Amino acid sequence: MNKIVFATAQQAVEKIAEQFKAYSFEGRPVHISLSGGSTPKLLFKTLAQPPFNRQIEWRNLHFWWGDERMVPPADPESNYGEVQKLLFDHIQIPAENIHRIRGEQPVEQELKRFEAELNALVPKGVFDWIILGMGNDGHTASLFPQQTDFHNPHLAVIASHPQSGQLRISKTAKLLERAKRITYLVIGAAKAEILKQIQDTPAELLPYPAARIQAKNGITEWYLDGEAAQFLE
Numbered sequence: 001m002n003k004i005v006f007a008t009a010q011q012a013v014e015k016i017a018e019q020f021k022a023y024s025f026e027g028r029p030v031h032i033s034l035s036g037g038s039t040p041k042l043l044f045k046t047l048a049q050p051p052f053n054r055q056i057e058w059r060n061l062h063f064w065w066g067d068e069r070m071v072p073p074a075d076p077e078s079n080y081g082e083v084q085k086l087l088f089d090h091i092q093i094p095a096e097n098i099h100r101i102r103g104e105q106p107v108e109q110e111l112k113r114f115e116a117e118l119n120a121l122v123p124k125g126v127f128d129w130i131i132l133g134m135g136n137d138g139h140t141a142s143l144f145p146q147q148t149d150f151h152n153p154h155l156a157v158i159a160s161h162p163q164s165g166q167l168r169i170s171k172t173a174k175l176l177e178r179a180k181r182i183t184y185l186v187i188g189a190a191k192a193e194i195l196k197q198i199q200d201t202p203a204e205l206l207p208y209p210a211a212r213i214q215a216k217n218g219i220t221e222w223y224l225d226g227e228a229a230q231f232l233e
Helices: 009-024 041-047 079-086 107-121 173-177 189-200
Strands: 003-006 030-034 061-065 067-069 129-132 156-160 167-171 181-186 219-225
Touching (some): 009 041, 009 061, 009 129, 009 219
Parallel strands (some): 003 219, 129 181, 181 219
Antiparallel strands (some): 156 167
16 A cells, blocks of 8 residues: 555645646646535635745646536535535536536436546546545445446446435546546545555455555555544555
């Protein structure tokens, strides 16, 4: 496990924000995939405030999502809606740089549209950077244990939450693994035990998608706070 342990979650997200800034000065379109869930909220709030909101060249960054719940953007469950409220409403970014999954649309129709947009805009389906979280069950994006086809050749897939049955669209494991860089941002003591399993056990022996999905030809790293890393060597 290639891990970096930060004293606090705030330090971890500030490191990511600094890297957003560096990417934004490369003078080209940079494709970044964001994570949903609670952990990235701190990142979005940090990016929306000085100095990052003014120093980042937002016109060079293109934002996508690892997954989205099939709800309208105003729904509190919407990953896109959360980022719009916490970040996009506070920065100058071209509307065409925001590539949301349209959760208000029929799921089969939106899956086809989203895959077409990915094909058209992301060179060879290779993202510059994919930021992922990890659930307490080891899921990432909307790829859940015992439900994930790691060999699905498509770019996106319809998934359902194993408890609620809520429909989602998720990037596939194959697409995630094409990335130049994958960063798992994992915060809090609730994730500590599963992180120890991921460190100590070969990934193919674990049911957790977060353990198995790694950049095949790039970098995979884990940004952790002290609580999440408490059982790691």
